[in-house]
Amino acid sequence: MFSFLAVYIFIYSIGVVSYNGIHGCLKCTTKGEYSYSSRTVVFPETKALLRTDQKFRLKKYGGHHKGTETPLLRISELDMIQDFIISDSLHLLELGVVKRCLLGWRDGTLGLEGKLCARDINKISNALPREIHRPMRSMNCLAFWKGVEYRSFLNYVGIVVLKDVVKDHIYQHFLLLFVATKICSCDIYKKYLSVAQLMFETYVEQFKNIYSEDYLTSNVHNLVHVVDDVNRFGVLQSISAYPFEHALFQIKRLLHMGNYNLEQVVNRLSERNEIILSNVRHSKKLLPSNINKRGNVVYFLSKDGLYLSNNMKDAWFLTKTNDIVKMVTALPENDKIKIQGHSIKKKEDFFKIPICSSYLHIFCADAFNLQMLTFYNPDDIFCKLVTIHYKDNISVFIPLHHTIANY
Numbered sequence: 130m131f132s133f134l135a136v137y138i139f140i141y142s143i144g145v146v147s148y149n150g151i152h153g154c155l156k157c158t159t160k161g162e163y164s165y166s167s168r169t170v171v172f173p174e175t176k177a178l179l180r181t182d183q184k185f186r187l188k189k190y191g192g193h194h195k196g197t198e199t200p201l202l203r204i205s206e207l208d209m210i211q212d213f214i215i216s217d218s219l220h221l222l223e224l225g226v227v228k229r230c231l232l233g234w235r236d237g238t239l240g241l242e243g244k245l246c247a248r249d250i251n252k253i254s255n256a257l258p259r260e261i262h263r264p265m266r267s268m269n270c271l272a273f274w275k276g277v278e279y280r281s282f283l284n285y286v287g288i289v290v291l292k293d294v295v296k297d298h299i300y301q302h303f304l305l306l307f308v309a310t311k312i313c314s315c316d317i318y319k320k321y322l323s324v325a326q327l328m329f330e331t332y333v334e335q336f337k338n339i340y341s342e343d344y345l346t347s348n349v350h351n352l353v354h355v356v357d358d359v360n361r362f363g364v365l366q367s368i369s370a371y372p373f374e375h376a377l378f379q380i381k382r383l384l385h386m387g388n389y390n391l392e393q394v395v396n397r398l399s400e401r402n403e404i405i406l407s408n409v410r411h412s413k414k415l416l417p418s419n420i421n422k423r424g425n426v427v428y429f430l431s432k433d434g435l436y437l438s439n440n441m442k443d444a445w446f447l448t449k450t451n452d453i454v455k456m457v458t459a460l461p462e463n464d465k466i467k468i469q470g471h472s473i474k475k476k477e478d479f480f481k482i483p484i485c486s487s488y489l490h491i492f493c494a495d496a497f498n499l500q501m502l503t504f505y506n507p508d509d510i511f512c513k514l515v516t517i518h519y520k521d522n523i524s525v526f527i528p529l530h531h532t533i534a535n536y
């Protein structure tokens with residue numbers, strides 16, 4: 130974790146121009162142009178020559194270099210191009226491209242003719258689920274959405290609530306971003322990374338035609354470099370700034386006055402560590418249990434941290450044989466746990482272009498058309514599913530990223 134933190138800190142001191150400068154791309158030699166329409170530098174060229182560590186160290190990139198020479202050059206093992214991450218999903222995707230698109234669709238500020246009407250904005254707002262991580266607020270509050278709300282929109286909700294609302298070519302364009310991001314988010318989809326690269330490139334190319342060259346900002350351009358980062362460092366979640374933003378927020382909350390900031394933080398952290406240690410000592414006296422029951426609600430927690438419950442929000446999981454199951458209860462049996470649930474009778478791909486959604490374990494189905502009650506072992510579970518209502522009895526089932534990683 131420290132190495133990534135170090136990269137985020139040092140990226141501002143590697144002696145290059147800002148990301149929105151004419152020669153601002155850290156990865157390739159594309160040359161930006163100032164757009165008087167969007168009042169920012171844009172990058173219309175998608176496939177420019179990639180920068181190399183050797184040429185960077187020889188200062189061959191003219192206007193890209195800026196200021197005094199960075200001491201990082203003394204580390205010969207460091208690749209001055211490839212070892213600097215641009216694919217932080219929080220700033221590149223969620224607060225970058227996705228926020229820009231949502232604001233553009235709502236307000237008509239993305240070079241589109243027209244904008245979403247009030248009826249469509251309400252339709253999307255009303256379809257936004259309240260139960261993913263953090264409740265999602267209406268589209269009228271976009272300016273106040275947190276990064277996690279944009280993340281939920283990109284990774285789970287967007288493909289369902291946008292369908293039948295935005296124009297088909299805009300929806301298909303968004304699907305490219307969704308699928309490419311999904312592939313870059315889970316290790317088991319790594320075999321499709323070359324496909325994701327093509328999708329990101331197509332997304333950026335089409336962005337020019339659907340919206341306008343005037344909105345091809347550095348965030349949109351950098352999408353063509355995401356797969357290289359994922360290949361080198363791992364899936365998007367492992368190179369995201371979310372943990373650091375969260376930690377900084379927690380540290381900020383420890384401050385109660387304007388002076389002696391460092392002393393305040395050190396004292397509060399010491400006090401908190403003491404409380405955590407005493408809780409650990411206390412919890413050792415409790416019996417470990419994977420099943421908990423409160424009234425009619427049964428909770429099940431696997432050894433890998435997978436949490437299921439028999440309420441609608443947390444009940445759904447996918448088995449290793451691709452059955453969608455709704456948990457009804459969990460029962461102890463000798464030293465093991467048996468999960469009782471109904472599998473869904475019939476499921477289909479939710480989309481077939483750019484690839485079949487079932488390749489990413491995404492399906493649509495009638496959530497009320499269920500088989501007889503069956504027993505499952507915790508080892509049968511492939512991942513937990515997020516359920517988004519589509520229309521009538523049909524819901525869309527999407528794997529929850531971090532639960533796939535445990536299996």
Ligand SMILES: [Zn+2]
Nearest residue numbers: 154156157159
């Ligand atoms: Zn570039």
